[in-house]
Structure formats: structure tokens, C-alpha cells
Amino acid sequence: MATMSETAILVETPVDLEVAARGGKAELRLWLRLLSTTNIISSQIRRRLREKFDITLPAFDLMAQLDREPKGLRLGELSKRMMVTNGNLTGLVERLVQEGLVSRETDAHDRRAFIVRLSKAGKAKFAGYARENERLVLSLFADMAPETIQALMDNLAELKASASRR
Numbered sequence: 001m002a003t004m005s006e007t008a009i010l011v012e013t014p015v016d017l018e019v020a021a022r023g024g025k026a027e028l029r030l031w032l033r034l035l036s037t038t039n040i041i042s043s044q045i046r047r048r049l050r051e052k053f054d055i056t057l058p059a060f061d062l063m064a065q066l067d068r069e070p071k072g073l074r075l076g077e078l079s080k081r082m083m084v085t086n087g088n089l090t091g092l093v094e095r096l097v098q099e100g101l102v103s104r105e106t107d108a109h110d111r112r113a114f115i116v117r118l119s120k121a122g123k124a125k126f127a128g129y130a131r132e133n134e135r136l137v138l139s140l141f142a143d144m145a146p147e148t149i150q151a152l153m154d155n156l157a158e159l160k161a162s163a164s165r166r
Contacts, residue, residue, distance in 0.1 A: 073116055102116055
């Protein structure tokens with residue numbers, strides 16, 4: 001019998017991969033549970049950013065990376081941190097430059113490279129985006145006890161270490 005939270009997942013996820021894996025190996029079911037949970041949370045964040053600010057999650061992620069690096073980042077470093085190709089990043093950076101949220105300048109040490117930074121307007125807008133995103137994430141976890149969150153953090157750290165060793 002599904003718990004209430006599992007039922008909510010089944011309702012919100014169009015095709016629930018966990019259902020297809022019933023009776024399968026626990027490791028596969030765990031992977032599918034992680035994936036479906038991530039998809040639900042990501043979908044909520046994408047929707048809220050789009051509705052409230054008309055910004056995409058990739059644009060938010062790019063701005064978050066730049067917010068952490070006031071001196072800016074080269075496109076190559078930005079692409080590594082975001083785990084996307086330079087090609088995918090170039091169009092996004094161009095759009096944010098046109099919107100006045102980021103600046104792009106040639107690197108003084110390597111004329112072939114660009115440094116991307118948040119503009120003053122980008123810093124101000126991102127601060128609002130980040131506050132709203134934090135509120136949303138906290139609300140998504142509001143029904144969970146602090147001990148449960150800590151146990152998940154500990155267990156996921158163990159999983160991350162195991163997966164990283166492979």
C-alpha cells in the first residue's frame with residue numbers, strides 16, 4: 001500500500017518509473033526514487049521561477065554561479081561548473097547580456113576567452129530570485145522533521161561517496 005507521500009508522487013509524476021520497477025532490485029528502485037523526487041522538486045522550482053520572474057532554471061543557475069564569483073568566470077569554467085557545453089552556455093550568456101543581467105568582456109590574459117560577471121542590475125535581480133528560491137525549497141521540505149533531513153543528508157553522502165568510487 002502506498003503512503004500518502006508516495007501517492008502524491010504518483011499523482012504528480014506523469015509516468016512513475018518507480019511503479020515500473022516494483023519487485024526489482026532495491027538499488028534500481030532507490031535510483032528511480034531519487035530521480036523521480038529530483039524531477040518533482042526541479043519541476044516545482046522551474047515553474048515558480050518562470051511564473052514569478054519569467055526566468056529559466058538554467059539562467060538562475062548561471063546567475064548563482066556568477067553570484068559566488070564577483071570577479072567573474074571564464075566561459076569554460078562556467079560550463080564545467082554547470083555541467084553543460086560551451087555551445088549551450090553561449091546562447092544563454094548572450095540572452096542575459098541583452099537583458100542587462102550579466103556582462104561579458106574579453107579576458108585581458110587570453111584574448112580568445114571571455115569573462116562573464118553579474119551586472120549591478122543582475123546582482124539586484126538575483127538577490128530576489130535567490131530569496132524566492134530559498135522560500136520555495138524550504139516549503140517543499142516543510143513537512144519533514146529535521147532528524148529525517150539530517151539522516152537523508154548522511155545517507156546520501158554515503159551514496160555519493162560510493163558512486164564516486166566507481
